[in-house]
Amino acid sequence: GAVVSQHPSRVICKSGTSVKIECRSLDFQATTMFWYRQFPKQSLMLMATSNEGSKATYEQGVEKDKFLINHASLTLSTLTVTSAHPEDSSFYICSAKRALSGDSPLHFGNGTRLTVT
Amino acid sequence: DQQVKQNSPSLSVQEGRISILNCDYTNSMFDYFLWYKKYPAEGPTFLISISSIKDKNEDGRFTVFLNKSAKHLSLHIVPSQPGDSAVYFCAASVRGSNYKLTFGKGTLLTVNP
Numbered sequence: 001g002a003v004v005s006q007h008p009s010r011v012i013c014k015s016g017t018s019v020k021i022e023c024r025s026l027d028f029q030a031t032t033m034f035w036y037r038q039f040p041k042q043s044l045m046l047m048a049t050s051n052e053g054s055k056a057t058y059e060q061g062v063e064k065d066k067f068l069i070n071h072a073s074l075t076l077s078t079l080t081v082t083s084a085h086p087e088d089s090s091f092y093i094c095s096a097k098r099a100l101s102g103d104s105p106l107h108f109g110n111g112t113r114l115t116v117t
Numbered sequence: 118d119q120q121v122k123q124n125s126p127s128l129s130v131q132e133g134r135i136s137i138l139n140c141d142y143t144n145s146m147f148d149y150f151l152w153y154k155k156y157p158a159e160g161p162t163f164l165i166s167i168s169s170i171k172d173k174n175e176d177g178r179f180t181v182f183l184n185k186s187a188k189h190l191s192l193h194i195v196p197s198q199p200g201d202s203a204v205y206f207c208a209a210s211v212r213g214s215n216y217k218l219t220f221g222k223g224t225l226l227t228v229n230p
Contacts (some may be wrong), residue, residue, distance in 0.1 A: 034216075034217070034218075036220075039213070041221040041222065043206070043222045043223065044206070091161050095162075106163070106218065108160030108161045108214060111159065
């Protein structure tokens with residue numbers, strides 16, 4: 001089955017630093033990847049849609065300059081949290097859509113737990 | 118504004134019995150619905166989906182029912198097994214929206230041996 005790998009699974013950083021999270025589709029090409037954030041006991045909230053070779057589309061209320069997304073290849077998208085603050089601490093999950101797969105469901109990575117101290 | 122609602126944060130059932138997880142939605146544009154299962158510290162795993170042109174979809178022990186007039190769907194698991202214990206998320210999308218999913222808050226299912 002399709003596998004989406006997300007790295008790192010857990011990261012702790014100091015306030016003011018930047019953190020990069022990688023999302024890879026291991027056995028398929030993904031023209032579209034999505035980045036979600038989940039706060040405790042809340043639903044997964046879509047942050048942005050990442051399209052290979054073009055700029056990401058951000059959801060309302062998500063700062064594009066703070067959450068930098070790069071989708072440089074058909075198998076890799078990265079999310080960089082810039083100048084992280086404690087309120088950015090959350091669970092970040094990526095998902096990928098297999099290219100030309102019609103209505104097939106999204107495949108999710110295992111998420112990254114970010115803690116900003 | 119929560120467009121997808123799972124009003125039961127938790128559900129506990131006995132092994133072998135039926136588990137029924139409910140989901141309501143408010144956006145009438147949604148036409149594709151999915152259920153995901155999630156273990157702690159892992160990403161969601163796809164379980165089953167249903168298109169708005171159907172009212173039922175079955176896959177082994179899992180059946181999803183859709184009532185469009187009530188904007189309600191449910192996931193039935195029968196028989197329930199201890200390994201089914203997880204958080205179940207209902208998600209909805211609009212076809213043609215580049216597969217953007219809107220999730221509910223999830224229901225924690227506990228299946229007791």
